[in-house]
Amino acid sequence: AVQPAPQEAISLNFPWVKETAPLILIIEDDIQTIELLTLLLTQAGYKVAHARDGEEAIEKTRNLKPFAITLDILLPKKDGWEVLQELKSDPLTSDIPVIIHSIVDNKELAFALGAADYLLKPLHKEELISKLEEISTAKGRKILPLSILIIEAEEELTNYLKDIFEPQGFYIYTGTTGKRGIELATAIRPAVILLDFTLPDMLSYDVIKEIKENPSTRDIPIFILTERDLSVDDRLNLVGKIERIVKKYSFDTKELISHIKELEILYPKRAGLIDELTGVFSHRYFQIRLAQEVERATRYKLPLNLLLIDLDYFDQYVKKHGVYYGNLTLKKVADLIRKNIRGSDVVVRYGGDSFAIILPNTIVSAALSMANRFNAIIKNYPFMFLDSQVQGHITASIGLTFLDGQTTEELILCAEKALAKAFQKGGDRVEVYSKEHEEKEKILQQ
Known part of the structure; x- marks a missing residue:
């Protein structure tokens, strides 16, 4: 008989669960735990599939190739230890992170067999989501786009606003009443709320009051x-509770979008601009901030330098010692960099194992000195399992470039070329981008 194709994921009508969302395979035989995990993971934006015993777990992992797995130990047919050992010994599934979620406490065995992390029942929602976000960040997943909640009774204006924001890459959620708006604000915690001053079911003051009194939404x-123009009394009542008053249909579209983008800088964590694993700014923040610094440096004729730091052969380190120790190392590198920069400097996680540092108002010689210092700090820090690395240390390749009339994208490309040159020379070094050297190399290659 022909076997039916395995179900790829449970279908749930959460608006934030997109087709591109990472798939989590829940390997668990307890119905209540399955339901709880499914609810928590889908609310956090993940797709979910299930396996109820050890044999089904191995089969579904091979067929679905999930982004990550939560694994119970006490399973029928094959227990969790057998499942973990089989998955980690199979080249097709060995790279899939596994989080043990069980009443059985044996972290040493779990890590020895290759688990990414270990959580004890009963479930702690924040801890599980945190572990999955660490894995997601380590794998280089993108942060979800900025979301906007529109609480507006008039459909024509809602559609008008959607036409403005959706082409800019924003996720839009809508509610036509104050009550529905409050429910959505609590459920999805958007980055920004656009609120109609005149709602059919509630006073806008009451909507604002409920949102601001709720700890999970008060910072939105x-x-x-x-x-119409608001009275002086209306405006006084809103002081400190709202960001801005916008007149319907008469606002400057570019100005509003620009202002919301500025909010990403003011509220970086809410906008997804903080890298959850390392605690430094994310790549999305980097794109926004570097463009601002390039514009400022060009306008006022100030020096600006950009550093890209990439850990040498770090993929081999993670493959040999696992995501858990890889994440610990990345956290420590971020911490070391952060402790050795000035207040005006900006450090971001540029990629899976790379960081960028924006150095405003800094001359090249000072930037080079800082780059060499970062190189030495990383090389000399006693990370775990140093002897497994090619050079007997965790080392870094560093590319440095300075602003000399380039656009933001060109500046990044120059830094990436310098970084590639440092790695090509064996890593553990700093290379400064030189347009003259690049032109000479092009001539030699012809």
Whole structure:
């Protein structure tokens, strides 16, 4: 008989669970735990599939190739230890991170067999989501785009706003009443709320009050949408509770989008601009901030330098010692860099095992000195399992470039070329981008 194709994921109508969302395979035989994990993971934006015993777990892992796995130990047919050992010994599944979630406490065995992390029942939601986000960040997953909640009774204006924001890459959620708006704000915790001043079911003041009194939503910036100028009393009542008052249909589209983008800088964590694993700024923040610094340096004729730091052969380190120790190393590298920069400097996680540092108002010689210092700090720090690395240390290749009339994208490309040159020369070094050297190399290659 022909076997039916395995179910790829449970279908749930959460608006934030997209087709591109990472798939988590829950390997668990307890119905209540399955339901709880499914609810928590889908609410956090993941797709979910299930396996109820050890044999089904191995088969579904091979067929579905999930992004990550949560694994119970007490399973029928094959227990969790057998499943983990089989998955980690199979080249097709060995790289899939596994989080043990069980009442059985044996972390040493779990890590020895290749588990990415170990959580004891009963389930702690924040801890599980945190572990999955660490794995997601380590694998270089993108942060979800900025989301906007529009609480507006008038469909025409809602569609008008959607036409403005959706082409800019924003996720849009809508509610036509105050009550629905409050429910959505609590459920999805958007980055920004656009609120109609005149709602059919509630006073806008009451909506704002409920949002601001809820610890999970009180930090969300609110824009008031109104057809008329507000009175002095209205404005006084809104002081400190909203971000801005916007007149319907008469606002400058570019200005509003620009202001919301500025909020990403003001509220970096809410906007997904903080890298959850390392605690430094994310690549999305880097794109915004570097463009601002390039514009400022060009306008005021100030020096600007950019450093790219990439850990040498780090993929081999993670493959040999696992995601858990790889994440510990990345956290420590971020911490070392952060402790050795000035207040005006900006450090971001540029990629899976790379960091970028924006050095405003810094001359090249000073930037080079800082780059050499970062190189020495990383090389001399006693990370775990140093002897397994090619050079007997965790080392870094560093590319440095300075602003000399380039666009933001060109500046990044120059830094990447310098970084590639440092790695090609064996790593553990700093290379400064030189346009003259690049042109000479092009001539030699012809």
